[in-house]
Amino acid sequence: MTDPTTDLLPVGLEDRLPAAARALTRARRAALDAMDAHGYDRVIPPLVEFESSMATRMSGVATRRMFRFTDPDSLRTLALRSDITVQVGRIAATSLASAPRPLRLCYAGEVATIASDQLDPARERLQLGAELIGSDSAAAAGEIVNLAIEALAAAGATGISVDFTLPDLVDTLAESVLPLPAERVDDVRRELDAKDAGALKAVGGEAYLPLLYAAGPFEKAVERLQAIDAGGVLASRIDGLREIADRIGASARVTLDPAERHGFQYQSWFGFTLYAEGARGTLGRGGTYRLGGGEPATGFSLYIDPLVDALGPAPAGDLLYLPAGHDLEVAARLRAIGWRTVAALGDGEDAAMLGCTHRLDGSEPRPI
Amino acid sequence: MTDPTTDLLPVGLEDRLPAAARALTRARRAALDAMDAHGYDRVIPPLVEFESSMATRMSGVATRRMFRFTDPDSLRTLALRSDITVQVGRIAATSLASAPRPLRLCYAGEVATIASDQLDPARERLQLGAELIGSDSAAAAGEIVNLAIEALAAAGATGISVDFTLPDLVDTLAESVLPLPAERVDDVRRELDAKDAGALKAVGGEAYLPLLYAAGPFEKAVERLQAIDAGGVLASRIDGLREIADRIGASARVTLDPAERHGFQYQSWFGFTLYAEGARGTLGRGGTYRLGGGEPATGFSLYIDPLVDALGPAPAGDLLYLPAGHDLEVAARLRAIGWRTVAALGDGEDAAMLGCTHRLDGSEPRPI
Numbered sequence: 047m048t049d050p051t052t053d054l055l056p057v058g059l060e061d062r063l064p065a066a067a068r069a070l071t072r073a074r075r076a077a078l079d080a081m082d083a084h085g086y087d088r089v090i091p092p093l094v095e096f097e098s099s100m101a102t103r104m105s106g107v108a109t110r111r112m113f114r115f116t117d118p119d120s121l122r123t124l125a126l127r128s129d130i131t132v133q134v135g136r137i138a139a140t141s142l143a144s145a146p147r148p149l150r151l152c153y154a155g156e157v158a159t160i161a162s163d164q165l166d167p168a169r170e171r172l173q174l175g176a177e178l179i180g181s182d183s184a185a186a187a188g189e190i191v192n193l194a195i196e197a198l199a200a201a202g203a204t205g206i207s208v209d210f211t212l213p214d215l216v217d218t219l220a221e222s223v224l225p226l227p228a229e230r231v232d233d234v235r236r237e238l239d240a241k242d243a244g245a246l247k248a249v250g251g252e253a254y255l256p257l258l259y260a261a262g263p264f265e266k267a268v269e270r271l272q273a274i275d276a277g278g279v280l281a282s283r284i285d286g287l288r289e290i291a292d293r294i295g296a297s298a299r300v301t302l303d304p305a306e307r308h309g310f311q312y313q314s315w316f317g318f319t320l321y322a323e324g325a326r327g328t329l330g331r332g333g334t335y336r337l338g339g340g341e342p343a344t345g346f347s348l349y350i351d352p353l354v355d356a357l358g359p360a361p362a363g364d365l366l367y368l369p370a371g372h373d374l375e376v377a378a379r380l381r382a383i384g385w386r387t388v389a390a391l392g393d394g395e396d397a398a399m400l401g402c403t404h405r406l407d408g409s410e411p412r413p414i
Numbered sequence: 415m416t417d418p419t420t421d422l423l424p425v426g427l428e429d430r431l432p433a434a435a436r437a438l439t440r441a442r443r444a445a446l447d448a449m450d451a452h453g454y455d456r457v458i459p460p461l462v463e464f465e466s467s468m469a470t471r472m473s474g475v476a477t478r479r480m481f482r483f484t485d486p487d488s489l490r491t492l493a494l495r496s497d498i499t500v501q502v503g504r505i506a507a508t509s510l511a512s513a514p515r516p517l518r519l520c521y522a523g524e525v526a527t528i529a530s531d532q533l534d535p536a537r538e539r540l541q542l543g544a545e546l547i548g549s550d551s552a553a554a555a556g557e558i559v560n561l562a563i564e565a566l567a568a569a570g571a572t573g574i575s576v577d578f579t580l581p582d583l584v585d586t587l588a589e590s591v592l593p594l595p596a597e598r599v600d601d602v603r604r605e606l607d608a609k610d611a612g613a614l615k616a617v618g619g620e621a622y623l624p625l626l627y628a629a630g631p632f633e634k635a636v637e638r639l640q641a642i643d644a645g646g647v648l649a650s651r652i653d654g655l656r657e658i659a660d661r662i663g664a665s666a667r668v669t670l671d672p673a674e675r676h677g678f679q680y681q682s683w684f685g686f687t688l689y690a691e692g693a694r695g696t697l698g699r700g701g702t703y704r705l706g707g708g709e710p711a712t713g714f715s716l717y718i719d720p721l722v723d724a725l726g727p728a729p730a731g732d733l734l735y736l737p738a739g740h741d742l743e744v745a746a747r748l749r750a751i752g753w754r755t756v757a758a759l760g761d762g763e764d765a766a767m768l769g770c771t772h773r774l775d776g777s778e779p780r781p782i
Contacts, residue, residue: 054467054508055460057487061505064455064519071456075443083749085733085756087432088439092423092538093461093494093524094481099422113462113494115481118528119425126461126481126494137429140422146767148759151432155524156461161486170460178759185759365453381451388453391516391546391553399514 058162058169065359070172073201073354077174078154080200084193086152086176091133093156097125100132111159128159130173131347135337138179147180165327168351175332177345182334184286186344187316188293190332194320194346195298198329201350202357205323207299210264210290212283213310213317213333216254223277224253238305257305264291267302283315290316320348325356366404366411367397376409385411426530426537433727438540441569441722445542446522448568452561454520454544459501461524465493468500479527496527498541499715503705506547515548533695536719543700545713550702552654554712555684556661558700562688562714563666566697569718570725573691575667578632578658580651581678581685581701584622591645592621606673625673632659635670651683658684688716693724734772734779735765744777753779 055061062070078088096117101109113126127133130153138149154174162169176193178186195206212218216235220226226234227250234251241258260270264287272284291300309331310317317333332346363386368377370390377387388402397405397414404411423429430438446456464485469477481494495501498521506517522542530537544561546554563574580586584603588594594602595618602619611626628638632655640652659668677699678685685701700714731754736745738758745755756770765773765782772779 054464054504056462056464056485056490056492059460059462061460061501061509062458063505063509064457067456067458070458071446078439083754085754087730088435089432090430090435090438092427092429093526094424094427094538096422096424113481113483113492115483115528117424122424124424124481133429136422137431141429141431146764146769148768150756158461160483170462181759183759189757189759362455386451386453388518389557391549391551391557396514400516401514 056169058167060168060170065362066354068362069357069360070351070354072360073350073357074154074172074174076200076202077197077348077350078152080197081152081174081176081193084150084176084189084196086150086193089134089137089151089153090155091127091130091137091153094124094126095133096120097123099136100125100127100129111161113158113160126158127155128157129347130155130157131175131177131345134175134177134345135343138177138343139337139339139341148186149179150176151179152176171349171351173347173349175330175345175347177343179337179341179343182314182316182336182342182344184289184316187286187334188290190344190346191290191318192293192297194318194330194332194348195294198320198322198348198350198353199297201348201353203322203325203329203353205299206297207301207321208294209306209319209321210287210300210302210304211306211310211317211319211333212280212287212304212315213307213313214315215257215280215283215304216307218279218283219254219275222279223275226251235307239307254305261303261305262301264300264302267304271302271304286316314342316344318346320346322353322356325353327352329353362401364404365400365402366406367395367400367402367414368406372406373409377406380406380411424537426535428536428538433730434722436730437725437728438719438722440728441718441725442522442540442542444568444570445565445716445718446520448565449520449542449544449561452518452544452557452564454518454561457502457505457519457521458523459495459498459505459521462492462494463501464488465491467504468493468495468497479529481526481528494526495523496525497715498523498525499543499545499713502543502545502713503711506545506711507705507707507709516554517547518544519547520544539717539719541715541717543698543713543715545711547705547711548709550682550684550704550710550712552657552684555654555702556658558712558714559658559686560661560665562686562698562700562716563662566688566690566716566718566721567665569716569721571690571693571697571721573667574665575669575689576662577674577687577689578655578668578670578672579674579678579685579687579701580648580655580672580683581675581681582683583625583648583651583672584675586647586651587622587643590647591643594619603675607675622673629671629673630669632668632670635672639670639672654684682710684712686714688714690721690724693721695720697721730769732772733768733770734774735763735768735770735782736774740774741777745774748774748779 112128117124157173158170233249237246256274313333320330330348334344366385366387368389480496485492525541526538601617605614624642681701688698698716702712734753734755736757
């Protein structure tokens with residue numbers, strides 16, 4: 047039996063009804079306001095673009111996962127965006143190419159993919175984020191990680207934790223400290239990512255085994271990593287990680303999984319993943335990268351739908367019924383100080399059934 | 415020569431850069447807040463739905479103007495929404511079918527069409543609106559028209575005017591006062607809409623000529639309409655129009671063009687169009703209608719992009735530069751009272767060039 051109500055929408059697409067929409071609207075505004083307060087200017091790119099510009103600027107986006115169609119105007123293929131980061135990168139590299147650096151931009155909007163992934167059936171999500179264009183230094187990464195935590199907390203997250211990673215770790219080590227034949231680098235990366243010790247040995251990556259045990263709470267994990275790095279090729283990266291972790295302080299729990307690479311294929315030296323207590327899966331990720339033209343950048347994306355689901359529906363709050371013939375000026379004055387009102391459309395309405403908690407009596411709201 | 419920057423986006427699709435995005439974000443929030451204050455609960459439908467459910471619930475939506483694609487999951491045709499009204503109607507008739515009436519819902523989101531229309535090259539627009547489900551009375555229409563004016567004013571419109579129309583006027587008159595053969599009704603409607611007196615005569619609609627001159631400022635126009643309505647079949651409609659106009663008072667200029675029908679093919683007895691000084695074209699429209707299942711409803715949609723364009727870029731406001739080594743707590747406190755800050759990433763930055771108006775000196779913001 048198919049529920050005729052839910053069958054009205056395709057799998058992975060859903061309506062947010064009043065209580066959920068209220069919660070999502072509040073969380074979205076709060077996160078945008080946090081980014082704005084740190085000097086990040088909002089940009090609003092379109093829902094639809096040429097597939098080619100979505101695809102080429104940053105290689106992280108698989109266009110086969112996008113909704114695509116032919117543009118009757120240009121006869122070129124258009125795509126519904128699946129990632130706003132790419133669009134912000136395009137804006138930074140074109141319309142804002144001559145804006146002073148560092149350039150701070152933020153965004154919020156819906157993104158969609160034609161197929162859901164295994165972990166998450168949703169095909170449409172709200173994406174929020176910030177990009178710091180012109181720098182991928184530890185200072186830039188520290189600012190971005192802290193902003194991501196602050197935006198997530200503003201959206202209602204508690205018990206936030208951040209997991210750091212070094213996406214180019216294997217490449218860096220393979221060049222000197224733990225030499226690997228070039229043809230083995232991909233295998234070793236894959237098995238490290240899979241955390242499969244047996245397979246790691248089998249592909250000749252035995253020397254990389256200690257990395258599997260260098261994951262955990264930041265201080266301990268970074269010490270183990272330092273112990274592995276006999277030649278000191280990771281010294282600047284480790285200093286960077288410490289600088290970022292210092293800035294986070296008590297606002298989030300920090301862990302390090304230096305060999306984690308899934309989802310960070312396009313990040314350079316630093317990546318991070320965000321979690322919060324009670325919210326399913328990752329709430330966002332970010333890191334350092336380079337734009338198409340080679341310009342360094344650091345940024346993050348948040349997907350707050352699971353957080354809003356975990357927070358539960360927002361309370362509706364007080365609602366004031368305005369009986370027929372009420373004083374319009376009194377009603378306007380009450381709205382100005384924050385009352386939500388519902389005006390009578392006719393006689394015989396049941397104010398309580400309409401969700402009203404108060405009724406206007408002359409110029410006084412009285413509890414129902 | 416094609417400008418390589420603008421060529422990056424398909425015709426009719428554009429980025430909102432910081433100053434424009436700031437203005438649009440402010441206007442959108444203000445309009446949503448106005449609807450919320452009047453007890454309209456926000457719903458957030460998805461960007462993409464089955465084409466069939468976008469098409470059938472209200473016949474006003476031409477699916478050939480939508481971006482369409484095949485869903486790999488259901489193998490059915492999906493469409494990118496071109497109108498949120500249809501989605502809100504679906505929600506009212508399904509998930510919220512048993513919610514008490516009158517049901518007040520509002521929405522805001524992007525809509526897209528594959529082809530632009532002649533008057534407006536935009537293929538993506540922000541649509542905001544409210545629907546009052548369960549009533550199409552004059553009281554409902556009065557509430558909706560006033561809310562539309564209030565939302566538009568909150569978004570920054572000044573010099574607002576509202577043009578009323580009676581979408582089913584010809585059908586009503588043709589039944590009794592000004593009888594017409596059934597096969598002539600469409601012709602007469604079309605020529606009245608085109609305001610072509612010659613053609614109107616040619617199709618046998620001479621008796622309808624006075625309607626062409628019953629357009630103008632509300633009071634005079636409604637008197638002329640009353641004079642035409644010898645049989646009084648329009649009496650309840652005219653009373654309704656007066657009731658709605660009375661409620662508007664001084665908040666907008668009211669005109670009446672009783673035979674205007676373009677864009678109101680799916681409205682029942684009442685329709686209205688909104689304009690504001692300095693903003694190109696119509697900013698919105700609305701009226702009474704019936705949902706697929708026959709339930710009466712009244713609503714409006716606003717398209718505020720031209721208004722935001724007319725208002726011009728929003729001022730960036732003060733921006734406080736936080737030099738390297740600044741006190742993080744002082745900075746957080748200043749943000750809490752409304753300062754926007756930009757933190758130094760390194761030495762040698764030019765705060766003024768980054769748009770900063772102030773620099774933090776100890777715990778004091780000082781003008782640069």
